[in-house]
Amino acid sequence: MLFTSYAFLGFLLVLIPAYYLIPKRWQWPLLLAASYLFYAAAGIKFLAYILVTTVTVYAAACLMEDNLLRQKAYVKARKEELSREEKKAYQDSQKRIRLRWLTACLLLNLGILAVVKYANFVISNINGVLSAFSGAGRLSFMTLALPMGISFYTFQAIGYLVDVYRGTVPAERNLLKFGLFISFFPQLVQGPISRFGDLSRTLCEPHTWDGRRVSFGLQRMLWGYFKKMVIADRVLAGVSTIVGSPETYGGAYALVGMLLYTLELYADFTGGIDITIGVSEALGVVVQENFHRPYFSKSLKEYWRRWHISMCNWFRDYIFYPVSTSKPMQKLSKFTRRRFGERAGKRVPVYLSTFTVWLATGVWHGASWNFIVWGLANWVVLMASEELEPLYGKFHGRFRVEGKLWYKIFQVGRTFLLVCCLNLFDCYSSLADTFSVFASIFTTGNWYVLWDGSLLGLGLSMLDYGILAVGTLAMLSVSLVQRSGGIRERIAKRPYAVRFMVWYGLFLVILLAGAYGVGYDASQFIYNQF
Amino acid sequence: MSETTKKGQALKIAVSAAVVLGSLFLLQKLLEPKYVDDVVEGAFVAEYYQEEKDFDVIFIGDCEVYENFSPAVLWQDYGINSYIRGSAEQYIWQSYYLLEDTLRYETPEVVVFNVQSLQFNESQREAYNRMSLEGMKWSSSKVKAIFASMKENENFLDYVFPILRYHSRWSELSGTDLQYMFQKKKVSFNGYYMRVDVRPAENIPEGKPLADYRFGENAWSYLEKIAALCEEKDIELILIKAPSLYPYWYPEWDEQVREFAEEKGLTYLNFLELGEETGIDYSTDTYDGGLHMNLSGAEKLSHYLGRLLREDVGLSDRRGEADLSAVWTEKLDAYEAEKLAQYEYYGMEIG
Structure with a gap:
């Protein structure tokens, strides 16, 4: 039963009223x-x-x-x-x-x-080895x-x-x-x-019926459906075309595909979590937030504190801590401290533990070498950033850029592009395709496809691009507003007519601009099969 | 909560509900396809409900009936009041439920069913489902027709609330959508779709050999149901195969229908074999190279069938009925006007 199916909406339509009508013990x-x-x-x-x-x-x-x-x-x-x-x-x-x-x-x-x-x-890996002989x-x-x-x-x-x-x-x-x-x-x-x-x-x-809480839950769901149905499922057509034929769509196409996939992943996953939290809220159940405006992160380390928070915390608490404080790791730490000094003694256990975490994260994401390499690539970047920290410190001290708006924007943009690049491992089904497509961005030189109309041949019309642009702008605006407090709370303070127009307007946008029904491929949530 | 607050709350809810329901209704009306310009076939099924339902003959089937027989000729020359309930690629289960739907309003003396749709054992395209089913009035027959027709990617709710199906049509709306939002213009003549232009039949491909020539069980079961329903209501069922040269009508298929007709004691007319009797000339009587008849072909077939219905079946001439005649006078005027308009449009001499 997909969240976006009529069956699920019907299921909620029965469940939520029944939940508040029956005796509380039931x-x-x-x-x-x-x-x-x-x-x-x-x-x-x-x-x-x-x-x-x-x-x-x-x-x-x-x-x-x-x-x-x-x-x-x-x-x-x-x-x-x-x-x-x-x-x-x-x-x-x-x-x-x-x-x-x-x-x-x-x-x-x-x-x-x-x-x-x-x-x-x-x-398949055993067969690969066997076929070598x-x-x-x-x-x-x-x-x-x-x-x-x-x-x-x-x-x-x-x-x-x-x-x-x-x-x-x-x-x-x-x-x-x-x-x-x-x-x-x-x-x-x-x-x-x-x-x-x-x-x-x-x-x-x-739980006792609380109209405000239930309507807040429904509003959160509506926002999730907007992200999923208007943005994620619409962009899917373009991403599938590009990713489905890496030999055809290299260079500038791959760059576009990379950006579109990052948009799809964000809208799909955060949209799904919005629906989860919204449904739970309507039922009076508090589910932890899983995202904290991740694309506003200024470094990859910060990104992983703000993206899929529950998973990252799980790996921290149940893999990182046990591994880094385990007896073999302590022994290794003592050994390296004796042989290579205090600095190495401190780092080796941390690096090995984070290696384990990122290996496990990659494996958790999917049964393919792409995910494993994706996890390890994250580890390499994070460790490199850690090593380069003193250098950054010197740079910041020398040029006094830290805290300046343009530098913050640069850091956010840099982190976003880095995440986009790492997401390429997630897009393609083989490592060979991933690396060749990534290389093609710098070597193909087909930049003209960005303005000669070729992008309209990817399964997305001008109207689709327009809806995606407006939808992305809406998500960005909401994220910006959320920095200074909850948006639902702000809207709730407005007169009834304004509130009605906002939420009914959002419903109409989903109804009319949503990519659903015949003519659109019903798309499962990306994280559904994890 | 004070009385005034309660009243205010109730008013807010009532106004909001009215705005929501009203706007959704208007949006749905606007977004639904109107089928009055290019693809008019989707409008045929609904037009039946505007009629005084007292027909002697009901034609049921796909394009091989609504383009091949002219009820106007049947009335004008034989006094037979008939109507065609057909739409594009109308599948046999849709024909059955349309017949069931028709029998809710009237019991004709004769039902003419075109057997070409036996070739399909399941729905082929959602668009054809839509054109056949949307026009039906809501009844248990429509519900059953929808469930019998839906493809895997279709949903019953999309038929109940067409806005869910046509939600993205806002990008292709035209003035027609606004003009015909509530009232549609008639596009057929008692279900007949008129075309006067000519494109002779040339190079008709032979049918490809099939692995199995037996009709599918599902399709066949609906032919049995149609026959049973007609028998139950004491309606004479006539099976026909229109003279369309393509899609290919295999002799093996024909044999199965012939045996069925013999077994049930039904009349079966294969117009592909009645060229001499009907006078169909594929160089002048088709507008699309032999797939469908043009006006000339449809009138020839109607004459043949009219004679048969009067002489063999024994239908009476109703031209003496004043009320019915008055209705037909108006219809025939419109029919002739359309003829003239099309002859003029195609630059043809009046036939």
Whole structure:
């Protein structure tokens, strides 16, 4: 059930009124039923995957917490009898049991993810190696459909499991409530990857009808639909034409494709998250923001603090910190400090940990070498920026440019172009195409296509470009206004007639200028299959 | 909340709802295609509802009926009151539901069905679905027709609220869209689409051999349904194959229809084989190289059918009915005026 389908709108049209009309104690069970219905609409067989994750993570978390409680009770009861060493030995033995539960559950769930998402990628690489040695046999590919949002809910479940293991959140004892945390339908499609501590606060609480909150939620959804249907789905035709034939569309075309793809990705992903947050808000559930005006970032490091925030935080908390503070890393740090000095001793663990994070980020994004190289390219740029920091400092000191508007604009533009270039790995299906297309931008010299009408042969008419330009300007304006406070709050202060015209006007724009229905390819959200 | 505030709130909601519904209604009316200029075929189905429904003969089918038979000739020379319910590439399930729809208003004595549409077992193009279905008045027949016709990329809601289908037409609106927003002009003559120009048939391609000459099960089931419905309502069903040279009508197809007609005791006329009797001359009677008849061809076929309906079927001459005659006098005037206008447009001598 796509967010942009009539079925989804009908689903909400029934769910939201029913949610506020039934007794409050039935609200969260209704959400659970609605979430499973939503998931089953993508294919009833996929329910098995999410149920396995739900039950195994729930059980492992309860077992770990039970063990911890037993351990505490045991130690408390024998406070006087046990020596310090005996107490520590007992605690260590119990921790090992909990670690075993954690590891088993992680292996199972990551194993499921690995098989459905990466098995064919591994097989194709093995076949590649085998074919290098003539006569070697070939492995056949697996026919497994990727369950909707499996990367999102698996990571969300793992985050919860690790938090319970660390003792930072209590285990949820109600299997159905936990099931809702994993399957809450607005965030199943493309995240964000919520923390149990954040989402559970409002997810299972009773909610009273609040007209302002519901209308704010609907307004947020409307804005999301504008981004998705007017911009992302419209630009898709041009991007598909350019990316679909890299041998034809190189040079200036590739540059245009790169910019259009960056626009599509932003409108698609942030639009989807707007819908997620809007639906949740209408239901009284608070879902964390996943973007913070990322294209206003002045560096790549800042960009990754503002783009797909929940994913970046997840990798920071569950990969970067554990890896960088692990015993082998500490040993390595000591070793390098002894051999190469204090500076290297500090950096090697950080660089290796961030390498792991970006490798994992690349792998998470998709089963292809392009995504892996994309992740590592980000790592290289980030580390290079880190190394060049002193040089930047000197430059800023010498020319006193920091804080000046034109320099800020330069930094924002530079970061935007860098992100566009890195996105090329995401656009094309092979590394060879990516590199050759990128090189063609500088070598082809077909700049005339920018003004001789060739761009009108990409599946986008003059009118489409006009709508995209106005739509982009609207997104930019809203982002600029948002820097000094929420736009919905500002509009809410205006007279009723103004509010009505703004929101009904936006609805009409989506209705009339949206790229939907016969004649347009219904496009899934880009992050749907992650 | 005070009484005044409550009233104010209610007024705001009422005004907002009126603005929303009113503007959406007007937008939908504006954006819907009007089918009065270039592609007029989409207007035929709806025109039927403006008629006094008392027809002796109802033609059902695709372009092979609405371009090949002239109800004006059937009235003028034989006193037969007839109407054509056909649109471009009208699929057989659409024909069935259009017949069902027609029977909600009247029960004709004869239904003439053109069998060419048996070649399609499923809808081929959304545009043709639209032209056949949009004009139908809402009824269970229309709902069933939509579900039977929809292609994978179509949605029922798009038929209920056409603005969802035509939302992007604002970029191609013309004065016609404003002019015919609420009232459309008639473009057919009792469902007949008139063309007087001539393009002789030349180089008609032979049909390519098919792997399987059997009609699809779905299509065939609707032929059975049409026959059953006519039998139930005591209507004489006449199956015809219009004399269109292309798309190719295979002998194997013809054999299946002939056997069906024999089995059910129906009349089947293959006009491709009745050239001598009808007098069709493919050098003068077609306007598009043999695909469809022009006025001359349509009038020849109508004469043949008129004689058959009067002599063999026994339909009576109704020209003595004053009210009906008055209606037809007006229609025939319009028919003749259109003839003259087209002869003048194409620079032809009046035939």
